[in-house]
Amino acid sequence: MKELEFVRRIAHKFKVKKPVIHGIGDDCAVLQYTKEKYMLLTCDMIIEGTHFTKKTSPYRIGWKAMAVNISDIASMGGVAKYALVSAGVPRGKGVKFLKEIVNGADAISKKFGVKIIGGDTNASDKTVLNVTLLGEVEKKYLATRSGAKIGDLIFVTGTLGDGETRHLDFLPRIKEARALVTNFKISSMIDLSDGLAMDLNRVAEASNVGARIYRSLIPLAENAPPPRKIPPRMTQIDEFFSRGEDFELLFTASPRESKKIIEQIGEKNNLPVTMIGEVVKKRSGVKLVEENGRVKPLKPVGFKQL
């Protein structure tokens, strides 16, 4: 079953009230914190065989586990502050391996002002790492998945399709997210961890809208690998759009704000962003417009499936 469906069921089961502002169903949980700020709380687990291989260096494993969590904080418009790291490490690997994991997590933490304040180490058959990250965001800058409005434009940062080649040492888009939320009114935001198809559907579902994106507008990474053998029940269209781990930001803004954003686009402004489509009525669904004008449904088929 797709994670989207499972999360929907779980979200219903665990409906939350204040002081929990947002519970299950966004990149971070949002809690009351200070008068001006919300607390952001997120956790992501990475597992040998799913998110990295037996051959991945422990330094990169530590880096990636921290990076994916910082990316979740970025997608809510926040700043990352404190981290807890839980590790399961094969008995035979020894302390050096664990130390290298910590070094990797520490290196990226330092880059983004994160302090590692706790942890848990365990023996495990395969390597597994969980990072919990506590962040904060000014109430006025909070971005969620659920604010997209009909008529909004849809943007992504950076280029897509080559997550496979850089997911182990990517830099989460915190700087760009902060530039966006502090300079513009962003109506919704998510990080692209599980592929454009899945994550765009998440925004549409949470915002109760539809979406239409254009293949000709999608900023393809130069070194994006060619389409792979298509898994069963996937069409060619799915394969590209279900490529996960780009860790770019997908966000929406009103036409008025979009105009301002487009005027300032450019690396110089920390705004390496591209407009890829528009928000439409829910009953129009989530669709891709091909270069020949044909419109195809974009199903929530993604990188992360059970």
Added chain:
Amino acid sequence: MKELEFVRRIAHKFKVKKPVIHGIGDDCAVLQYTKEKYMLLTCDMIIEGTHFTKKTSPYRIGWKAMAVNISDIASMGGVAKYALVSAGVPRGKGVKFLKEIVNGADAISKKFGVKIIGGDTNASDKTVLNVTLLGEVEKKYLATRSGAKIGDLIFVTGTLGDGETRHLDFLPRIKEARALVTNFKISSMIDLSDGLAMDLNRVAEASNVGARIYRSLIPLAENAPPPRKIPPRMTQIDEFFSRGEDFELLFTASPRESKKIIEQIGEKNNLPVTMIGEVVKKRSGVKLVEENGRVKPLKPVGFKQL
């Protein structure tokens, strides 16, 4: 290498300053929160093959993962509030398995007033579950590992040695911990997750003291299994004292407070506690006094080793 040693090295690397009150090296990280309260943050991972078996029911896995974290909050004198749950589940297991994990975690969460506010699901070869728990504690009630003083008496709650038979459905000692911190001055506290030998050494190390406990005073569980085959480098004494997963509380109090505690001991007062020894000078080490009066060192050999 023993976790104690690894944590010591790590704790040195990540020395923290305010607003982090305590970082790595206690059951929870302690952060500034409100005027009267600290925030407690803890995470624990449980892994198939280490903390449960292939045959353990998913409900019990969910229950245990939440319970061990609530126990960490208890050991700091706090109350558990919000949880994030990360799961890695074998692809073949299906949604029912994951749902049962959530049901187990939810059942104990409800019992202890914990709200599950976020999560992450992944495919994994073996089942792994990480729970992050956010709690709070009034500043005046915070208990840590590091406050034991020479002359203090050492206590444990409940009975020891049968963790093996009840680690999958135990009730963390929140109620008892709150009764202790709100009615008495507790000088230090820890939960017994990795065995009396390891956890007593942790308190001694953090408090810069020694400890002496008496075998005749230790409240042995009626159904504690007989000593097992002794692992290499362990002596008979180690085997019993390295039995993990009792999840009882080990705490210390001054002689004056201890007198008050002893007077009120009993299930009626939520104080099922037993005095087992005393805090001594650091250079006296951590020792066990046998029933025949012989004194033996109690090495930090524990349940959880890499």
